[in-house]
Structure formats: structure tokens, C-alpha cells
Amino acid sequence: MSVHSETKTAKRENGKFGEFGGRYVPELLVPVLEELEEAFYHYQDDPEFHQEFEYYLKDFVGRPSPLYYAERLTKKLGGAKIYLKREDLNHMGAHKINNTLGQVLLARRMGKEKIIAETGAGQHGVATATVAAMFGMDCEIFMGAEDVKRQALNVFRMRLLGARVNEITRGTKTLTDAVDAAIQHWVENSEDTFYLLGSAVGPHPYPVMVREFQSVIGRETREQILDAEGRLPDYLLACVGGGSNAIGLFHPFLDDEEVEMIGVEAAGLGLDTDKHAATFSRGCPGIIHGYKSYVLQDENGQITPVHSISAGLDYPGVGPEHSFLKASGRASYESATDQEAVEAFKLLSEIEGIIPALESSHALAYLPELASKLDQDKIIIVNLSGRGDKDVYTVAEEMGTDLK
Amino acid sequence: MSRISSTFESLKRKNKTAFIPFLMAGDPNYDLSLEIIKTVDRSGADLLEIGLPYSAPLADGPTIQKSSRRALDSGFQPRQVFELVEDIRRESHTPLIIMSYINLIHKFGMENFITRCRQSGVDGIIVPDLPPEEGEELKNISSQIDLIWLLSSNSPASRIDRVTRAAEGFIYAVSTPGITGSREKISLEIKNTISKIKEIREIPVCVGFGVSRPEQVKSLAEFADGVIVGSAIIEVIERAVNYPAGDIEDAETEEKLPVSINQQNLLDQLEKFIRNLTEPL
Numbered sequence: 001m002s003v004h005s006e007t008k009t010a011k012r013e014n015g016k017f018g019e020f021g022g023r024y025v026p027e028l029l030v031p032v033l034e035e036l037e038e039a040f041y042h043y044q045d046d047p048e049f050h051q052e053f054e055y056y057l058k059d060f061v062g063r064p065s066p067l068y069y070a071e072r073l074t075k076k077l078g079g080a081k082i083y084l085k086r087e088d089l090n091h092m093g094a095h096k097i098n099n100t101l102g103q104v105l106l107a108r109r110m111g112k113e114k115i116i117a118e119t120g121a122g123q124h125g126v127a128t129a130t131v132a133a134m135f136g137m138d139c140e141i142f143m144g145a146e147d148v149k150r151q152a153l154n155v156f157r158m159r160l161l162g163a164r165v166n167e168i169t170r171g172t173k174t175l176t177d178a179v180d181a182a183i184q185h186w187v188e189n190s191e192d193t194f195y196l197l198g199s200a201v202g203p204h205p206y207p208v209m210v211r212e213f214q215s216v217i218g219r220e221t222r223e224q225i226l227d228a229e230g231r232l233p234d235y236l237l238a239c240v241g242g243g244s245n246a247i248g249l250f251h252p253f254l255d256d257e258e259v260e261m262i263g264v265e266a267a268g269l270g271l272d273t274d275k276h277a278a279t280f281s282r283g284c285p286g287i288i289h290g291y292k293s294y295v296l297q298d299e300n301g302q303i304t305p306v307h308s309i310s311a312g313l314d315y316p317g318v319g320p321e322h323s324f325l326k327a328s329g330r331a332s333y334e335s336a337t338d339q340e341a342v343e344a345f346k347l348l349s350e351i352e353g354i355i356p357a358l359e360s361s362h363a364l365a366y367l368p369e370l371a372s373k374l375d376q377d378k379i380i381i382v383n384l385s386g387r388g389d390k391d392v393y394t395v396a397e398e399m400g401t402d403l404k
Numbered sequence: 405m406s407r408i409s410s411t412f413e414s415l416k417r418k419n420k421t422a423f424i425p426f427l428m429a430g431d432p433n434y435d436l437s438l439e440i441i442k443t444v445d446r447s448g449a450d451l452l453e454i455g456l457p458y459s460a461p462l463a464d465g466p467t468i469q470k471s472s473r474r475a476l477d478s479g480f481q482p483r484q485v486f487e488l489v490e491d492i493r494r495e496s497h498t499p500l501i502i503m504s505y506i507n508l509i510h511k512f513g514m515e516n517f518i519t520r521c522r523q524s525g526v527d528g529i530i531v532p533d534l535p536p537e538e539g540e541e542l543k544n545i546s547s548q549i550d551l552i553w554l555l556s557s558n559s560p561a562s563r564i565d566r567v568t569r570a571a572e573g574f575i576y577a578v579s580t581p582g583i584t585g586s587r588e589k590i591s592l593e594i595k596n597t598i599s600k601i602k603e604i605r606e607i608p609v610c611v612g613f614g615v616s617r618p619e620q621v622k623s624l625a626e627f628a629d630g631v632i633v634g635s636a637i638i639e640v641i642e643r644a645v646n647y648p649a650g651d652i653e654d655a656e657t658e659e660k661l662p663v664s665i666n667q668q669n670l671l672d673q674l675e676k677f678i679r680n681l682t683e684p685l
Contacts, residue, residue, distance in 0.1 A: 014537060024506055024533045026463040027554040028581050031563060170469065171459075180462060187463075188582040190558075287507040288460065290533070300481045301511025302459040 015204020015291075017324035023203040025290045029183075032190040037205040039110045044212065049105065056101055057216060060134070061091045063098075065217075067224035067381070072351045077367060080234065080374035084384045085221050085249065088356065094386030095217060095245045096127035100196060102213030104131040107194035114138040114193040118182040120147055120175035120241075121311030121359075122154025123386060124198030129163035139163040142182040146173035147311055153390060172305050175315050179289050199242025200319035203290030207320050214248025221381060222252050229379060235370065236261045238383035239362040240333065241277070241312050243319035245385035250331060251321075260332075262370070263322060264362045266308035267335035275307035279318040280326060280333040288317040294326070309338035309394060310358035312386075336365035342398050345388060357386030358394065407527045408499045408550050408573040411450060412608040412629060421625040422450040423682045424610060426503065426634030428471040429454050429488050430480025432645050436667060437475070438491050440641065443671045445496050447678035448685075452496075453530065453632065454489070456482040456504040463532040465585030467635040470642065482508045486524040493525040501528035501552060501573075509542070518546050528552050528573045536570050543570070552576050557593040561600065568601050574608035574630065575601060579615065585635045587614030595627050622684035633681060640677050644670040 015021045023033060043049040057063040066089065070082045087095035100117075107115060115132045116139075119125030125141040132139035141158050145167045148155050158165050166185075171177035179202075186195040200210040225233055236253060238246035240263035253259045268276030276282065279294045286295035288303060296304050296316040308314045325331035336344070344364035349355045356364060363382050371380055388395075396403045405413070415422055425444045430437050445452055457475035461468060482504065489500060502521065509517045509531065521529065528550035534542065536553055543551055550573030555564055558581045568575065577597055579590050598609045611624050612632030616639075624631050644665055 022538050023535065024538055025535065026532050027535050027563075027567070028556050028558060028578060030535050030537075031558060031560050170466070176460065180460060183462060184465075184583045190581070286510055287505075287533070290462070295507070297507070297511065299511075300483065301508040302476065303507075 015208060017321045018327060020292050020323040021204060021207055021320035022292050023290060024287045024292065025203045026187065028187050029203070033203055033205070039106060040205050040209050043106055043109060053102055053105055057098065061097050061101065062089065063216065064220045065089050067221055067228065070352050073348065076351055077371040079371040079376065080378035080380045081376065082367065082371060083225065083379065083381045085217060085381055087217060087245065087383060087385045088354070088387035092127055092130055093389065094123050094127065094357065095214065095248065096124050096198060097130065098216055098248070099198065099210050099213045099244060100127040100131045103196045104135060104137070107196070108135060110194065112192060112194035115196050116140045116142065116182055116185055116193055117196040117198060118142045118175065118178040119198065120178070120314055121390065122147065122151040122158065123312055126154050126157045126161070128196050129158040129161035132163060133161045140166055142166045142168055142178040142185070144172070144174040144178045145169045147175065150311060176303065199244040200247045200321060201242040201289060201291060201317055207291065210244050211247045211251055211321060214244050215251045217245065217248040217383065218250060218252035221249060225379070225381065232256050232259050233379040233381045234260060235380040237363045237366060237370070237380055238263055239313060239359045239385060240265045240318060240322060241315050241359065243322045245383050247319055247321055249383045254330065261330065262366065263331060263333045264366045265333060265335045266310060266313035266362055267337040268307040270337055271335060277306040277308040277314050277316070278335045279316065281335050291320050293320040293323040294318050309341060310362065312359040313362060334366050336362040340365040342395055345391070345395055354384070355388040356384055357388045358391040360385045406550050406573060408451065411499050412574060415450060421628060421685050422610060422630030423448055423685055424451045424453055424630050424632040425449050425637050425678065426453040426455060426632060428457055428468065428475050428638065429485045430457055430475030430478060431471045431641060432474050432665065433478040434480055434484060434488065436665065438488055439667065439671060440674060441492055442495070443674050444637065444678055445498050447675045448682040449498055450630070451499045451501060453501045453503055454485065456485055456502065456508055458505045458508055461505060463583055465583040465635060467638050467642065468584050471638045474645065483512065486520045489524040489526055499527040500525065501530055502526050503530045503532065506531050506534045514542055515545055518549060521549050530576060536567055554578055555597055555601065556581055557591065557597050559597060564597060564600050565604060568604045568607065571607050574610050576632070577609050577611045577628070579611050579613045582613065584613055586616035586639065590614050590620050592623065598627055618681055618684055621681055625685055637674065637677065640673055641670065644673065
């Protein structure tokens, strides 16, 4: 059985990707997740649902996003031809909206009136507040107090869009605590509340559902590269935190054996420090937030604090399908440090006139190593998952420039 | 028959409801948590539930989260729970249930974990983030140890059926959909769930989550085989740790490390609290 068809069957097997995935949740959540699973599979096969989803993707999000040949970057690195999948050009500036739109349409069909979501950098919070505003739904965002401080602009955006931001002050006060708080709120309010999870993580059906809504990235890319080059790419490159932009790009190519896939995770201050979020490089299989996958944990099984300059990659778990792709050898996973990401951020800005998100900069940071070793007839596609306007303060600080 | 089952049998003969206190291993440190558990055991526990401190306790409210944090901050690690159980077993035969999140067991190694449970004298395990669908592997290797499953007032009939048939020892019925923590009011909706369970099979059902007062214990005892109290007991410990001088009004000192805890005073308070709580039973 091919990897592709195997991951497709996950939906009928309690969301297992090999040994990964599943549904490790309190009993109370099981009926709630079963209700969600049933609704998702029902509407996944419903042409009307798809029609509506595609309508908003086109007219609200602005899809399809371009596949852009980065000519100057290609020349500079002197190897393979580099294309950028421009998810940064989506409405609100990131790939996140593909998923929030899909889920909000599902929530409406399920008759839920309230939307809750967790957010790290605030990108998913903004994307959720956006679709909630769009359909006039009540929206509450859970965000670690530390992240609220770091991402004041996004907090303001969410409030502007009519959402309440619930500041979480426990634990490390970051994404992982926000996820805990959001799940707990959901347990108590599942009757009228839809939990709009932002990445391809969590208990089944979330990893499958988020991947399906994000797969529009890979489907478009496939068509676009065939149009432009008449053949499939040699490499796909994407950053991996939870892994939704990566799985969205990878998934439609899983059966194309000639296409290699590389995910790039955050090495923070370095893999040999205790300040990174490199789940594959330094973690091991475990259970977090309701699913089994690679997890950053200590020798006793306690979840360890993580660090990345990019709040969107600052997460101790990773989507279970990625763990499966790693275990099966179908995809490989590398890492980039904070500093390498900042270099890539600056390089793309200078050379292509595109300011990338710090998350996406991790994928770009792996290019010099990959592209320059390859012949000029090879093709690499990088998922430019978001734009970097939100990160200019962070990068300015890193460069020693005071903007305040 | 397991020690848990025979305890319920003998309580039933006396027409009594089980009282099951929950305490966190290692809170506020190894030695004092051992004294706390022994005191609570002596003060009227029919079974004991001991939690393993975890960094990401998904099903727990603020009180138990903080309790976990205190235990971890004291340097206590989950594997030490087996020493603790051995120490308890030196003077007590009360059935003892370990509550652990699945990642700790996974990291420990399931077989190894179960072996250590058996060796130290653990009678049952509750894994709050392991529904029966994911629990096959653990169930297959855990003979002699009862795996306690949970049900709640929002469980549909199909789940009640499935969980009840798989159940060992007793069923943990969650009073109100939500997380652990004291509640002003406890919905008696869980009564319906319990009747449905009893139609399928005669197995003890104990109610937990939110129980904090004698009158709640009393009303639950009318239809449940046991009552589980956690956060309310841990609040007594939390107050002693945060306000060692007994100055509860001074909220500013919260989260501060204890200067010194008046140990005897805390144990006396716990004994009084448990006796008061179990009075209606």
C-alpha cells in the first residue's frame, strides 16, 4: 500500500497514521470529537459544502495563490530552480485562513454559535477572528500571556475583528498552555461551542481535517508547476511547527515518488542548547494534546519548555502525519536556528522584494544547503506560508535597530 | 477478586458508600505528602487515589495543576510514586489507585509501569486521557491491576455500554462535563448515567469532579457507590503551603515558596476536614 493511500485510510481507523495520531483525550471529549468527526466526513463528501468553500477561497481569500519563480534567489544560490508558493498573499497574509475558513463553514453547518481557538504568534487567532467576523459568530481566543506581550499587534487585530482575547497566565504562558486552556474550555462548553484548532495536530479528526482544508496548497502547486515546467518538482520545502502548511503542500504529492519532501523545524539557539523547538531532532514519541507523535520531553516524560524566535514554531509537539512520514522515510526533517532564519528573512527581502514570515524563513534558511548542491535543472518549491510584516519588530531587535 | 472489588463488596454488605480521597504524590514534597496520605487514609478513606504530577494535566483544574507544579518543583518525579506506595503499604491495606496521564506511562514503558505497580502494591490505575479505544494495549498487560474507566453525564448510550462492559474495579462517573475543581453546585444528572450503567451490569460507580462539601457527599451517597474528592482536600494543603502563618487574608503571598509549614497543624486540619466530609456516609 502506498503511503498516500495509507494516510487516506486514517479516517476510518480512528485517525491513526501508523502508530501515531489517535485520540488520547478525557472521556468527556470522546462524544464531542465523534460528533465532529461525523460532521466532517459527512460534509467532506458534500458537493455543496465544497462549492461554498471554494467560493470563499477564491473571492474572500484570493486564491489561487501564485507559484512564483524566484529568479534572483535562484541565481544567487547558483543551483536548482527555486519556486515560492505565495501563501503570504492570502487575505490576512498566511496559509492559516484556508483552515479557519473550512472549519467555520463546518461549525455553521453543525449549528454551533461560538468559536474558540488557541493561538501562539496570533496568526491563527487573527485568521479565526477573521472568519468569525465574516459570519457574525461569537469568538474567543486563548493566548499565553507571554505571547500576548510579544504579539501586541495581533492581539489588537483580533480585538478589532470583534474577538475576545483570553490571556492565559499559567505554566510557560505560551502556546502549549493556551492549547490546554482552550481544550478545557471546550470540555465545559461543547454544546454550543466549536473548537477551531489551528494546526494539523490534536486528537482525531483534527489532523485529518486540517490537512484536508490545507491541501488546497498542494493541489494548486501541482497544477501550477505542471503548467510552468511540464513536470513535477524534485523537492518540496516547508517549515514545520505543528506542520499544517507543510502537510498541506506535501499531501497531494505523496504518491509521486520522484518528489522529495523536507520539513524544517526550529532549532532556536541551537540543537545542543535547551532553547529550541526541534521536535524531530531532539524529541521522541509520546502523547501530547490528545495525539501520539514526536514530543519534546525530558527523561521522565514531562513536556519541556520550547523556544523559537518564531512564535508559530514554538511548540513541543508536531502533527502525527509528519511523524508517520518521518518514520516511513517518505519525508525528512531538518532544522534551522533563529539566526539562520533571520538571515533568510533578510535575504529574501533584499533579493526578491518579499518579506517572509519568520516561520517560513526557517524553510528558506535550508535553501543554501540544498539548492546550491543541486544541478540547475532541478526544481525546488518552498512554501512561503506567511508574510513577515508581523515580525519586523522581532527582526529589528535582533539586528539591534530600535523602532520604538 | 481484586482488593478494590472486595472492598466494595464489604461496604455494600454494610450498606455504606465508599469515600475516595485524591492526593498528589510529592505535594508539597515527598516526606510531607507521605504523612498527608497516611493521615487522610486513617481519617476515613475506603480507597485512596494518588496522582502522578504532570506538566500538562489536560483534565485538571487550577487546584490540581498547582498541586502538580508544587510536587515537580520540589524535585519529585513520577517514578518515585512506587517508593511512596511501598511506604504507604508498610502500614495500610487500603486499596490504592494511581492516576497518571498516558505520556508518563508511555515514557516509563507500559510493561515496566505495570510491573512496578504490582510490586509496590497498587490496585488500580486511572488514566484520564486514555479512553477505552486507545487503552487496549494497557488493558492487555495489566492483569491483577484494575483499569478504571470514566463516564459522564454527556456520555451517549453506546459509550455507556462499551465502557461498562470493559470496566474493572469501578466506574468513575464525572459529575459535570468539565475539569476537576470544587464546585458550588453539583448536577444530579449523573444519576441517570448511573442507572443506565446498572441496567447493563452490577459494577460499583463512584462520582467525582467538583465534590467539596458534606451536603454534596450526602446527596451523592444516595445513589452512588462511592464519592471521590480531590481539589477540596488539596485546597487545604494549598492554604497551608501558601500561608504557613495561617494568614489567609494576605493574598499577595500566593505562589510564594513556603518558609516553613506547620506540619502537625496541616495534618490536624486535614483530619478534621475528612471527618467532616465523611460524616454523612
